[in-house]
Amino acid sequence: MESTPATMKLESSWMRDKIFLGMTWGDYVRSNFTKFNAVVALILLVGIPVILYRIIFGLGPSTNLSDNNPWGIWIGFDMLCGVALAAGGFVIGTAVHIFGMKEYGFLFRPAVLTGFLGYLFAIIALTFDLGRYYRLPYPMFVSWGVSSVLFLVAWHVALYLSCQFVEWCPAIFEWLNMKKARKIFIKATLGATIFGVCLSMLHQSALGSIFLLMPEKLHPLWYSEYIPLFFFMSAVVGGIAMTIIESSASHKIFSHQIKVHDPEHLNRVTLGLGKAASVTLFAYFFMKMIGLAHGDTWSYLDTPYGYLYLVEVFGFVLLPAMIFMYAVQNNLAGWVRGCAIYTVFGIILNRLDHSIIAYNWHLAWKDRYFPSWMEVVLTITVVTIGILTFQWIMNRMPILYEHPDYEPEEH
Amino acid sequence: MDNSRRNFFRVLAGLGLSASLGGTSIARADGGLLPGYPNQFGVLVDTTVCIGCRRCEWACKEWNKLPDQMDLKEYEKDQSVFQDVRRTHANTYTVVNRFENPRDSSKPIFVKKQCMHCYEPGCASSCFVKAFTKRPIGPVTYDASLCVGCRYCMAACPFDIPAYQYDNPWTPEVTKCTFCFDRISKEGGIPACVSICPVETMTFGKRTDLIDLAHKKIMDNPGRYVNHVYGETEVGGTSWMYLSAVPFDKIGFRTDLGTTPIPTLSKPFLSLVSPVFIVVPALAMGMYSFKKRRDEIEKDEIKKALEKKEGK
Ligand code: SF4
Ligand code: SF4
Ligand code: SF4
Numbered sequence: 054m055e056s057t058p059a060t061m062k063l064e065s066s067w068m069r070d071k072i073f074l075g076m077t078w079g080d081y082v083r084s085n086f087t088k089f090n091a092v093v094a095l096i097l098l099v100g101i102p103v104i105l106y107r108i109i110f111g112l113g114p115s116t117n118l119s120d121n122n123p124w125g126i127w128i129g130f131d132m133l134c135g136v137a138l139a140a141g142g143f144v145i146g147t148a149v150h151i152f153g154m155k156e157y158g159f160l161f162r163p164a165v166l167t168g169f170l171g172y173l174f175a176i177i178a179l180t181f182d183l184g185r186y187y188r189l190p191y192p193m194f195v196s197w198g199v200s201s202v203l204f205l206v207a208w209h210v211a212l213y214l215s216c217q218f219v220e221w222c223p224a225i226f227e228w229l230n231m232k233k234a235r236k237i238f239i240k241a242t243l244g245a246t247i248f249g250v251c252l253s254m255l256h257q258s259a260l261g262s263i264f265l266l267m268p269e270k271l272h273p274l275w276y277s278e279y280i281p282l283f284f285f286m287s288a289v290v291g292g293i294a295m296t297i298i299e300s301s302a303s304h305k306i307f308s309h310q311i312k313v314h315d316p317e318h319l320n321r322v323t324l325g326l327g328k329a330a331s332v333t334l335f336a337y338f339f340m341k342m343i344g345l346a347h348g349d350t351w352s353y354l355d356t357p358y359g360y361l362y363l364v365e366v367f368g369f370v371l372l373p374a375m376i377f378m379y380a381v382q383n384n385l386a387g388w389v390r391g392c393a394i395y396t397v398f399g400i401i402l403n404r405l406d407h408s409i410i411a412y413n414w415h416l417a418w419k420d421r422y423f424p425s426w427m428e429v430v431l432t433i434t435v436v437t438i439g440i441l442t443f444q445w446i447m448n449r450m451p452i453l454y455e456h457p458d459y460e461p462e463e464h
Numbered sequence: 465m466d467n468s469r470r471n472f473f474r475v476l477a478g479l480g481l482s483a484s485l486g487g488t489s490i491a492r493a494d495g496g497l498l499p500g501y502p503n504q505f506g507v508l509v510d511t512t513v514c515i516g517c518r519r520c521e522w523a524c525k526e527w528n529k530l531p532d533q534m535d536l537k538e539y540e541k542d543q544s545v546f547q548d549v550r551r552t553h554a555n556t557y558t559v560v561n562r563f564e565n566p567r568d569s570s571k572p573i574f575v576k577k578q579c580m581h582c583y584e585p586g587c588a589s590s591c592f593v594k595a596f597t598k599r600p601i602g603p604v605t606y607d608a609s610l611c612v613g614c615r616y617c618m619a620a621c622p623f624d625i626p627a628y629q630y631d632n633p634w635t636p637e638v639t640k641c642t643f644c645f646d647r648i649s650k651e652g653g654i655p656a657c658v659s660i661c662p663v664e665t666m667t668f669g670k671r672t673d674l675i676d677l678a679h680k681k682i683m684d685n686p687g688r689y690v691n692h693v694y695g696e697t698e699v700g701g702t703s704w705m706y707l708s709a710v711p712f713d714k715i716g717f718r719t720d721l722g723t724t725p726i727p728t729l730s731k732p733f734l735s736l737v738s739p740v741f742i743v744v745p746a747l748a749m750g751m752y753s754f755k756k757r758r759d760e761i762e763k764d765e766i767k768k769a770l771e772k773k774e775g776k
Contacts, residue, residue, distance in 0.1 A: 111633030123615035153755035184613020204592035
């Protein structure tokens with residue numbers, strides 16, 4: 054096909070501007086030869102064949118799942134941890150748009166983007182776990198199992214993904230220079246945020262209530278009728294912690310994007326988030342204690358599972374709560390960042406305890422589950438593609454900075 | 465259950481997740497004993513009678529056209545399977561296991577295992593596409609044409625029954641005993657496994673009659689049975705029930721399941737959904753207008769202060 058020189062020029066300049074970061078094709082390609090991308094390439098080189106293997110040969114050969122252990126790390130890590138750690142969009146959205154905490158406003162876009170991608174890739178990972186992934190829309194359009202908590206999760210996650218997309222849209226339209234569309238979506242942000250708050254509260258806790266049906270499988274120290282509440286509160290912590298990590302990291306990595314990079318301001322906000330994390334963690338800790346008393350499961354504490362439980366609750370809830378508090382009182386933003394990373398590990402441990410470690414505890418050791426290497430590789434691959442997508446978007450859209458052509462969002 | 469549920473609500477209400485839900489009416493289906501569908505069928509398995517010939521396994525495979533079928537003679541001869549306690553599997557809807565007899569070690573106890581066809585099945589309440597149906601005549605049936613393959617049903621079954629075709633990459637199904645729904649829905653039909661049993665280990669009939677029969681057997685032979693009909697109240701009652709000479713935990717049954725039907729465990733949570741959608745937006749809009757008004761007043765005051773300064 055022949056294109057006239059005029060259109061060619063127009064197209065190529067659009068491509069160059071929007072996609073190639075202002076570089077020519079050749080320069081752009083060359084700029085991608087980095088150490089980071091070499092690692093990524095290696096992961097994809099192993100990961101993509103694994104994905105294909107899973108699709109062609111099925112779950113049996115590619116995973117260690119069994120009749121006794123129908124769920125493995127694709128549910129326990131990709132889904133449960135992924136969604137909990139993607140709660141930042143909802144936490145910051147509530148703070149900024151509903152409680153009117155303007156000083157956190159600049160975190161809104163990155164948090165929404167992280168949230169959106171977190172959910173999206175959790176769903177992508179989940180499809181590999183589904184025996185018939187091509188029926189993913191069934192709970193929406195074919196048959197409604199309304200008595201199932203999973204039905205709730207499916208719907209709410211799908212709707213919430215759309216909410217976050219709406220919240221992200223202004224940035225997309227600024228990138229594409231579509232003023233009218235941007236205006237419409239700016240107006241829609243408040244509604245999407247409020248709807249999103251309901252959805253998040255419910256599906257974050259619904260992910261916990263999945264385990265309500267399994268009193269005989271989950272260890273009594275983790276089984277509690279408060280599970281929904283525990284999951285909700287720890288997800289709020291996860292959202293705050295991830296926002297701390299993500300904002301600090303991207304202000305380092307993408308600092309060239311920000312005109313007036315003000316580390317003081319970022320530190321202040323980080324300390325504020327640390328305070329919120331501390332308060333939520335303390336509340337969560339006391340809830341856990343109430344749960345323990347209510348379930349009357351003290352007698353299990355002096356068993357191996359009990360020690361794990363104590364490590365989780367004291368080492369990964371109470372301790373970070375105190376570190377956050379100390380750091381905030383002494384203005385140690387660096388400590389807050391470190392502690393946020395530590396807290397994230399705690400949340401991952403908590404979700405894995407529920408779904409894998411303290412799950413099926415009555416089974417003989419030989420019947421227990423341990424992930425196969427392919428399950429691990431697939432998980433790493435999906436996370437890597439998620440990070441790549443994040444990076445791609447951050448480099449192009451006004452996520453961290455105000456787009457020069459637009460006045461700041463006002464509500 | 466009731467008490468803890470009230471607590472659950474109190475906590476949620478206290479945290480502002482929902483406004484004073486303490487007294488809302490939730491459809492009550494729980495409670496220790498379930499009447500069940502009045503004409504529900506059941507099977508009473510008397511484990512003191514079973515001789516471990518595994519013909520029931522064979523008949524089940526035959527009737528359901530399951531893979532790995534052998535000649536009946538060969539099937540019966542194969543005693544090696546008793547070395548491990550087996551569970552149901554994609555190709556085997558029912559298994560017979562051998563347990564040591566604590567009373568008389570020369571007489572092992574054989575126990576047939578299959579889906580219990582719970583009155584309120586955990587599998588059915590977990591399925592987000594309603595692939596399971598509890599039929600009024602008793603069976604819990606599975607419809608593969610709806611199944612998405614999430615395997616929540618396997619996780620939710622307290623008896624570890626549903627199995628999965630893990631080796632089928634494109635159209636895997638959940639598999640479990642059908643209670644020979646196709647046979648027993650016909651007048652006079654009985655399950656394949658029941659009809660082949662040479663020693664009448666199993667009695668098929670109306671569930672209520674079977675409960676009476678079971679208790680009568682226990683009364684008449686106090687030395688022969690422990691005084692418990694497994695499945696009468698477990699997780700709210702099951703269609704298949706068992707009699708045993710030794711405590712049930714000695715022959716592979718879980719005795720810690722309680723009498724609460726599994727589906728009731730997630731009901732309090734599900735009933736929170738609509739209140740959250742009413743209360744949270746209202747609160748959020750309230751917060752938002754409050755904040756907006758505050759901002760406006762602030763702006764006004766600044767403006768006034770500026771005017772004052774400039775004017776005078
Ligand atoms: S035994 Fe398991 S599979 Fe069978 S009806 Fe009950 S919950 Fe469902
Ligand atoms: S695996 Fe199939 S039948 Fe089981 S809960 Fe999921 S969709 Fe329902
Ligand atoms: S009732 Fe039918 S499907 Fe169930 S174990 Fe017996 S023969 Fe098999």
